[in-house]
Amino acid sequence: MVYQRSAVEALPAYVQGKSIPDAIKLSSNENPYPPLESVAEVVRECATSFHLYPDMSAAGLVARLAERWNVRPEEVAVGSGSVEVASQLIHASAGEGDEVMFAWRSFEAYPILVQVAGATPVPVPLTADDRHDLDAMVAAITDRTRLIFICTPNNPTGSVVTRAEMQNFLDRVPKEVLVVIDEAYSHFDDDPESVDGLEFFRSHPNVAVLHTFSKAYGLAGLRVGYAIAPERVATNLRRVAVPFGVSTLAQAAAIASLDAESELQERVDVILGERTRVVAKLRDSGWQLHDSLGNFVWLRTGSATAEVDAILREHGVVARAFLGDGIRVTIGSPEMNDRFLAAIGNTAPAA
Known part of the structure; x- marks a missing residue:
């Protein structure tokens, strides 16, 4: 058997945000809009x-x-x-x-x-x-x-x-x-x-x-x-x-x-507005969120992470789950965010 570094073979693989057919992908913090x-x-x-x-x-x-x-x-x-x-x-x-x-x-x-x-x-x-x-x-x-x-x-x-x-x-x-x-x-x-x-x-x-x-x-x-x-x-x-x-x-x-930074800033401004809307809706639903200044929100789901992630996927939403910790959800287009908000409504806010 050829030699390979044991330290490398013990490494966890970097996990790319998954895609599921007919689901919206909010797992990779991608810009939801096509190139200018x-x-x-x-x-x-x-x-x-x-x-x-x-x-x-x-x-x-x-x-x-x-x-x-x-x-x-x-x-x-x-x-x-x-x-x-x-x-x-x-x-x-x-x-x-x-x-x-x-x-x-x-x-x-x-x-x-x-x-x-x-x-x-x-x-x-x-x-x-x-x-x-x-x-x-x-x-x-x-x-x-x-x-x-x-x-x-x-x-x-x-x-x-x-x-x-x-x-x-x-x-x-x-x-x-x-x-x-x-x-x-x-x-x-x-x-x-x-x-x-x-x-x-x-x-x-x-x-x-x-x-x-x-x-x-x-x-x-x-x-x-x-x-x-x-x-x-x-x-x-x-x-x-x-x-x-x-x-x-x-x-x-x-x-x-x-x-084209000024034109791109217009898109960033839309994402910021959507972030404000999504955070407000989540808080209104009982989720306790710290302010996020990225193009995503962080749900502290703890031991319920796998359960919440499964429910989101059942409703066609792919987010990024960190088992035992929480779920990161990218801010997408208004339509994508509406689907996420509808899906998360099927879960109970983390205590």
Whole structure:
């Protein structure tokens, strides 16, 4: 029998949001709307050249991102979705015997990526109201801590870290530890007190920011994300990146999406309005929800998670269940949300 790493064979598989025929899919936090025509037209124009390798440096996209965020191109690194860039950050920062910290529950890929890199994951439980416990995270730092992920808004709970909380946290983190502010859902965060990752990147030499085009921009199927990081870090991300990982189509679509941000914001505003409506309806029905600032809501269903999930599926709604914890439900179109609200009406609110 050929040798395989036992640590890899023990890893849990990353679970993609499921689809069921004739059901609505609210399990993957996807943008419910089709690509903008201006973006789709750019992709169609590029489709005749996908027999050629893409620009491995993604120079056009990097330049556009540097311009958009007023940073230097040397401080931008791209990858095939923010999850691949998160993997780059881990591989560049941590190895055997090193520790990578994150809140739990948070983005489920974090512990998998850390173990694939051979490092040790350090999950720190959320507070009772499903927020980052930054005091506990500081207390968990050791001389082996190399990297800390702060996902805000947090996936799957929707909670955020405020500017003041982040400043207090960074004041206590050793300067040699890289803090990654994962802002995959920042477009849906309308709280003026929430942390702005770029603000802390500019003022702290150990901060990187992680962004994606999958959510608000609606490019989930094309796979493109990026980090804004100190130059040395960004250089190393490029060294560990998968060669040619971002396709020509993805690069072109991302640039076109940046050019169409005002039009895309109109769609984000619709989703925010729907989030407000869905949360209000759920609370009126007896569900106790913390505010969510992502494009999803978090139902704390605990031991009833499997039962609630089964009822939703029976009524044609596929959400993302985390057994024993809760259910994350993406905010979709008004019609999709109506189907979810009708389906959840067949369940009893969690105590």
